[in-house]
Amino acid sequence: MEKNMKNCYLKIDNIDSFELKDIFECGQCFRWKKIDENTYVGVIKQGVVKVEKELNTVSFSGCMLDEIEDFEAIIRDYFDLDTDYSSIKEKLSKIDSYMKESISFGTGIRILHQDLWETLISFIISANNNIPRIKGIIDRIAKKYGKKVEFEGEEYFLFPTVEELKDAKVEDFKALGTGFRDKRLYKTSQMVYSQEISLTEIESLDDTSKMRDMLLKFDGVGPKVADCILLFALKRFDVFPVDVWVRRVMNDLYIKKDDESKVSKNEILKLAADKFGSLSGMAQQYLFYWRREEK
DNA sequence: ACCCAGGGTCGTC
DNA sequence: GACGACCCTGGG
Numbered sequence: 001m002e003k004n005m006k007n008c009y010l011k012i013d014n015i016d017s018f019e020l021k022d023i024f025e026c027g028q029c030f031r032w033k034k035i036d037e038n039t040y041v042g043v044i045k046q047g048v049v050k051v052e053k054e055l056n057t058v059s060f061s062g063c064m065l066d067e068i069e070d071f072e073a074i075i076r077d078y079f080d081l082d083t084d085y086s087s088i089k090e091k092l093s094k095i096d097s098y099m100k101e102s103i104s105f106g107t108g109i110r111i112l113h114q115d116l117w118e119t120l121i122s123f124i125i126s127a128n129n130n131i132p133r134i135k136g137i138i139d140r141i142a143k144k145y146g147k148k149v150e151f152e153g154e155e156y157f158l159f160p161t162v163e164e165l166k167d168a169k170v171e172d173f174k175a176l177g178t179g180f181r182d183k184r185l186y187k188t189s190q191m192v193y194s195q196e197i198s199l200t201e202i203e204s205l206d207d208t209s210k211m212r213d214m215l216l217k218f219d220g221v222g223p224k225v226a227d228c229i230l231l232f233a234l235k236r237f238d239v240f241p242v243d244v245w246v247r248r249v250m251n252d253l254y255i256k257k258d259d260e261s262k263v264s265k266n267e268i269l270k271l272a273a274d275k276f277g278s279l280s281g282m283a284q285q286y287l288f289y290w291r292r293e294e295k
Numbered sequence: 296a297c298c299c300a301g302g303g304t305c306g307t308c
Numbered sequence: 309g310a311c312g313a314c315c316c317t318g319g320g
Contacts, residue, residue: 028302132318
């Protein structure tokens with residue numbers, strides 16, 4: 001282990017609504033790896049974390065930056081442990097039988113509270129892309145620019161800080177296999193570094209639509225990516241990111257047009273707002289995961 | 296070998 | 309406000 005890292009450990013008993021597969025494979029995050037059914041290892045902002053679940057007990061073993069003071073606080077925040085998912089699921093289940101079924105499928109989902117900078121870059125990469133490739137690109141960025149951490153005999157790389165990524169040029173991004181997203185990643189990195197748009201300021205806002213307006217100023221951030229950032233990094237549970245899968249599931253279940261590409265986004269958003277209201281983001285994750293995983 | 300789609304966005308008309 | 313282009317990779 002490196003000198004400026006330290007080992008941390010936390011065990012939580014009687015945990016509710018917490019299934020590893022549901023949390024890590026519902027499409028919200030890209031840096032968690034399955035070791036076996038009961039074990040995942042991932043890289044978060046402050047270090048490498050191994051999560052193991054046995055019955056209703058979850059343990060977290062971390063190799064974390066020395067500067068962190070409260071491992072438990074970091075874990076509780078990242079895994080959204082202070083939100084009552086039982087009551088959310090209960091409310092959503094009452095809406096209709098489709099919600100009930102999607103929730104019973106993804107009953108252990110939690111919306112992670114991920115780092116804003118990392119989420120911004122990750123979801124710019126996600127545009128017109130598939131999940132395995134997105135993961136590969138992020139891994140290569142981390143390996144080239146991020147800090148190396150050794151944990152249980154394996155090498156991991158933290159996602160690079162703004163400072164660590166500021167010298168990456170368009171060609172550097174291109175060389176990592178980002179394709180046409182190279183310019184967007186470069187521009188956005190520069191905008192963040194120069195504080196042309198301040199991430200700290202975005203985080204300090206409480207109005208969701210003002211946050212969205214600021215996010216939309218970054219190159220490569222359109223409505224869908226902005227909503228994903230709002231949901232996965234800024235804990236705005238009222239947003240409803242619409243992608244091909246969500247369009248598909250919403251059309252199949254509720255709108256029922258012959259050609260799903262003819263369904264307007266506004267139609268979907270209106271329906272979601274009416275049905276799910278302030279819990280739209282949660283509903284979106286259950287539906288997305290259900291539709292993608294369930295054949 | 297060929298075609299298609301993937302957690303969309305951008306530039307142009 | 310609609311429409312095509314876009315890097316690359318895996319799967320049919």
